[in-house]
Amino acid sequence: MVELKNVSVTYSSGVDALNHVSLKINDGDFAFVVGSSGAGKSTMIKLLLKEIEATEGTVVVNGYNLSKLRRSKIPNLRRTIGIVFQDFRLIPSMTVYENIAFVLRVIDAPKSYIRKRVPYVISLVGLQAKANNYPNELSGGEKQRVAIARALVNDPKLIIADEPTGNIDPELSYEIVELLMGINACGTTILMVTHEHDLVRHFGGRIINIAKGEIVYDDIMEGEVLYEETIAPGVDEDMMEDADEA
Amino acid sequence: MKLSGFRYLVEQGIDNVWKNRMMAFASFCVLLVSLLLVGFSVLVYLNVNTVIGGIESKNEVIVYLDDDTTDEEIEEIGTRLKGMSNVSEVIFYSKEEAYESLKQSMAEYEVLFESLGDDNPLVDAYRIKVKDIAGIRGTINEIKLLDHIYSIRAPYDFVNVLIQLRSILTWVMGAVIVAMVIVSMVIISNTTRTSVFSRREEIQIMKYVGATDAFIRFPFFIEGMITGFFAGALALVVTWLAYDGIVNILQNQSTLLNIIGTGSIIPFNDIYAPVTACYIGGGALVGALGSAVSTRKYINV
Numbered sequence: 003m004v005e006l007k008n009v010s011v012t013y014s015s016g017v018d019a020l021n022h023v024s025l026k027i028n029d030g031d032f033a034f035v036v037g038s039s040g041a042g043k044s045t046m047i048k049l050l051l052k053e054i055e056a057t058e059g060t061v062v063v064n065g066y067n068l069s070k071l072r073r074s075k076i077p078n079l080r081r082t083i084g085i086v087f088q089d090f091r092l093i094p095s096m097t098v099y100e101n102i103a104f105v106l107r108v109i110d111a112p113k114s115y116i117r118k119r120v121p122y123v124i125s126l127v128g129l130q131a132k133a134n135n136y137p138n139e140l141s142g143g144e145k146q147r148v149a150i151a152r153a154l155v156n157d158p159k160l161i162i163a164d165e166p167t168g169n170i171d172p173e174l175s176y177e178i179v180e181l182l183m184g185i186n187a188c189g190t191t192i193l194m195v196t197h198e199h200d201l202v203r204h205f206g207g208r209i210i211n212i213a214k215g216e217i218v219y220d221d222i223m224e225g226e227v228l229y230e231e232t233i234a235p236g237v238d239e240d241m242m243e244d245a246d247e248a
Numbered sequence: 249m250k251l252s253g254f255r256y257l258v259e260q261g262i263d264n265v266w267k268n269r270m271m272a273f274a275s276f277c278v279l280l281v282s283l284l285l286v287g288f289s290v291l292v293y294l295n296v297n298t299v300i301g302g303i304e305s306k307n308e309v310i311v312y313l314d315d316d317t318t319d320e321e322i323e324e325i326g327t328r329l330k331g332m333s334n335v336s337e338v339i340f341y342s343k344e345e346a347y348e349s350l351k352q353s354m355a356e357y358e359v360l361f362e363s364l365g366d367d368n369p370l371v372d373a374y375r376i377k378v379k380d381i382a383g384i385r386g387t388i389n390e391i392k393l394l395d396h397i398y399s400i401r402a403p404y405d406f407v408n409v410l411i412q413l414r415s416i417l418t419w420v421m422g423a424v425i426v427a428m429v430i431v432s433m434v435i436i437s438n439t440t441r442t443s444v445f446s447r448r449e450e451i452q453i454m455k456y457v458g459a460t461d462a463f464i465r466f467p468f469f470i471e472g473m474i475t476g477f478f479a480g481a482l483a484l485v486v487t488w489l490a491y492d493g494i495v496n497i498l499q500n501q502s503t504l505l506n507i508i509g510t511g512s513i514i515p516f517n518d519i520y521a522p523v524t525a526c527y528i529g530g531g532a533l534v535g536a537l538g539s540a541v542s543t544r545k546y547i548n549v
Contacts, residue, residue, distance in 0.1 A: 051456065074460075081458035091453050095267040108459040110253045152457070 003029050004050060004160065004193065009059035011045050011215075019045035021215040022059070027193060027208075029159065032186040034202045035195045037212035043195045046212070047164050050193075051083065052076050064159045081109055084153025084190075086182075088165035090145040092137040092152075098124065099133045102152045109156060123151045127181065143174035150181055154190070161185065163194040167201060179205055257463065261470025271443035272475050275535065278439040279479035280486075282432030283531055287487055287523070289428050293421035295514055300414050304381040307406060310341075311374040311391055312398040321396055322372060328394055329374055334387045337377040343370040371398055382411050433534075440472065440538040441545075448546040461547050468539040476535020480528035487523065491516050 004027040011020040020042045027033055037043050048054045049061055052068050061068040064082040071079060092101050103120045111119075124133050127147035137145055146166055153161050163182060167175035179194070179201055186192045196202065202209060206225020211218050265272045311329070313322060322340070329338045347368045351361050378384050384407050388400055444451070454464045495513055516523075 077455075077458040077460045079458075080456060085456050091449060091456075093450050093453055095264075095450075104454075105457045107253065107256055108454070108457055108463060113252055156458075 003027065003062070003064065004191070005060075005062040006046075006049075007060040007062075009049065009056045009061055011042075011049065011054065012057045018215050020049070020056075023212075023215070023217055024059075025210065025217060025220070027191060029191055030186070030189050031208060032183060032192045033194070033208040033210055034205075035193060035210045035212065036197060036199065036202055038197065041212045042215040043212055044164070045215075047162055047195060050160075050162060051085065052079060077108075081156060082159050084156070084158040084161040086146070086149045086153050086161065086163040086166045088168035090137070090142075090149045090169070092145060092148055094137050097134050097136055098129060098140070098148050098151075101137070101148060102155050105152055105155050111156075119155060123155045126154070127151045142170040143177065146170055146174075146178055147181065150178070150185070154185060158190065160191045160193065163192065165195055165197070167196065167198060172200075175201055176204070257466045258470055260467040262474065264467055264471045265474050268443065268447065268471075271439075271446060272471065275436075275439050275443055275472070275475045275539075276479050278435050279476055279531055279535055280483050282428075282436055282534075283480060283483040283527055284486060285428045286425065286432055287483060287527060288490075289421065289425045291487070291491065291519075291523075293417075293425065294519075296417055296421070297414070298514055300410060300417065304410055305336075305377060307381065307403050307410075308375050308377050309384065309388065309391075310401040311376060312400070313372045313374070314396040314398045315371050317372065317396040325394055325396060326374060329376055329391070332387060332390055334378050334380055334383045335376050336379045339375045341373045341375050343368050343372045346370045346373065381407055382414075436534060436538050437542070440535075440542040444468065444539065444542040444546065451543060451546040455547065464547060465540045465543050468543050469536045472539025473532045473536035475539075476531035476533065477528060478531075479535065480531025483531065484524055484527040487527070488516055488520075 004025070006023050006025040009020055009023045010018065012018050023042075023046075035043055035046065045054070049056060049068070050063050052071060056069065063079060066075075066079045066082075068079070093104065096104060099120055102123060103116050106116045106119065121130070121133070124130055127150055129144060129147055129151070132140060132144060137148070140148065146169070150161075150163075150166070153163075161182070166182070167178050170178065175198065182192050182194060183205070202223075202225075204226050206223050208221070209223050210220045311325075313325065317325075326338055326340060329335055347370050350370065351358075354361075378387055384402060388402055391397060391400060451464055495515065498513055
């Protein structure tokens with residue numbers, strides 16, 4: 003769960019990035035965060051990852067009150083969040099498998115679990131054949147699938163996708179969102195930041211519009227397609243449950 | 249952390265050396281040059297210091313005794329001289345020996361010596377050497393307090409020159425060594441920062457997926473340690489070969505060796521152990537800390 007209560011962020015330059023924002027995203031929700039450049043979307047993501055501090059107000063993410071969270075505990079918070087970036091941010095010196103397994107190594111997961119879990123997550127994003135490839139050998143869409151697999155591998159409560167379709171072909175954008183929706187269908191909360199209105203109109207759902215540091219719209223909007231139809235190929239709830247049991 | 253996790257981080261550190269081989273090679277070269285600069289400065293200082301020590305040890309103080317001093321009193325003075333803390337060597341030089349030596353050195357004045365007959369105008373003396381030439385004045389004052397001391401001859405001017413020379417050398421070489429260490433630290437710091445800068449995204453990704461600072465730093469620490477170890481090992485080999493080569497050249501310079509003393513150059517075998525420890529230990533430590541500390545800027549996300 004993500005909850006912002008009367009949150010403001012003012013940068014040292016004097017810029018008010020967020021202005022008395024209140025927001026609640028419940029477990030299992032899927033929400034699009036939209037807004038133009040400089041609206042405050044990136045600031046919100048930085049807040050949720052405790053990269054920056056709120057100047058005012060309270061931020062609670064997955065049970066962690068971020069204003070009271072000590073620096074040494076930030077890794078614990080981040081282990082409950084999966085993050086997908088626009089520019090993929092894969093480690094270039096690691097293969098697809100290693101990039102994903104790395105997240106589990108960070109949490110000191112048993113080797114046997116890593117050996118089971120990583121191939122499974124790779125299969126969820128349809129990249130079994132590319133497991134031993136390096137990021138520079140993949141297309142943009144494939145890289146983003148790896149990033150999603152990496153975000154998913156430690157079974158986080160929340161996935162934050164920051165413009166995940168920004169660097170890939172438009173037709174692949176729909177696949178990426180479908181993949182995220184498939185993951186959401188299995189219970190993971192998804193917060194997807196985007197400025198691609200076509201995508202939002204297409205899929206619909208909860209839309210949070212930020213402008214000049216304030217939430218100007220937060221409601222459910224019906225999409226052009228039904229959510230159930232958009233589950234990614236190869237992903238179904240049984241598979242996700244199997245993985246959780248593993 | 250589990251043992252498997254620790255092993256993984258060590259393996260990552262080792263793998264990173266190869267994966268980032270260009271930057272690792274740059275760090276290796278910088279560490280190598282820095283270690284050689286500092287190492288050679290220290291070795292030159294040690295040797296010049298020993299050379300000065302060798303020259304100092306050749307200077308002696310001659311203590312002349314009163315003519316009427318009995319054999320027992322002479323022996324007593326010798327014992328007191330040997331008991332002085334700054335005295336390293338005491339040799340009795342009888343007036344008979346001195347007279348014979350004088351006659352030999354002034355053979356052309358044989359007539360003069362014949363005119364003296366059996367009268368020996370010289371006195372008994374002790375020739376002493378001091379341990380620390382800087383303390384020679386204090387030692388002489390101590391000797392003056394003894395009974396039956398006729399006079400003392402000491403090379404004051406030469407001692408002053410040596411003391412000043414040693415003082416200047418200590419300051420100059422100290423400054424050179426400090427400068428070398430500072431220059432080396434700046435270069436090493438910049439190189440490791442460049443190396444870490446090129447991997448700042450990697451560090452940020454690690455932070456975003458919940459890696460602790462220690463988890464991120466440890467492979468950098470291992471990577472830097474390996475690079476530093478090999479730089480230290482090569483610096484040791486280069487120093488060894490260069491040092492032995494220089495010593496061989498100097499040993500063929502008999503005139504120079506006569507001036508500075510054959511024992512004044514320190515053989516490499518005598519300093520092999522500390523030099524090895526300093527090069528390899530120092531290289532590994534500087535490499536490891538340099539890498540780990542340089543990650544700090546990018547770790548705070």
